[in-house]
Amino acid sequence: MSLQISILTPERPFWNGQAEEIILPTETGEMGVLKNHAPIITGLDVGAMLVRTKDQWNSFAIMGGFAVVKNNLVTILANEAESASTIDPEDAKNAFENAKNNLENAEGIKQKVEANFIFKRAKARFQVIKVVNKIS
Known part of the structure; x- marks a missing residue:
């Protein structure tokens, strides 16, 4: 038996499937x-x-949340999730x-915090695309 993965977002169940490995x-x-x-x-x-099924690696941009691992079931409660296939x-x-x-030019604590949040989201989406290109 492999891992059963469930990715849930507030809007909907995002992805369900079997996997051999997951990197969170x-x-x-x-x-x-x-x-x-x-x-x-x-x-x-x-x-x-990253999620490795028997056939391939799948990559997703996860925008924070929680993961529960128990009895080969991985439940991910994500604030937002985006598949590499939907990212331009x-x-x-x-x-x-x-x-x-914007992060490099941010001034003041509030501006730096906001710029850092936007940077982390953009970096996650860009990493997912780079991973797909390396694996393909």
Whole structure:
């Protein structure tokens, strides 16, 4: 038996399927999960999540949330999720570059916090596109 993955967002069930491995963007770094992983609940950071099925790697941009791992079932409660297949590569690259420039030029705490949030989201979407291009 492999892992059963469920990704849920506030709007809808986002993705369900079987996987051999999943790499999560946690608040303390990336965490890999294989079959028979110890039970755990972890916070998710904004970042790229990778799911390896028997046939291929799938990548998703996850915009924070939580993950629960127990008995080969991985339930992800994400604030937002986006599949690499729905992200326009050129838009993702441009948004990343703009967000990076805005972060570098931000002044004051409020502006820096807001720019950092936008940068992390743009970076996650851009990473997902780069991963797909490397795997393909």
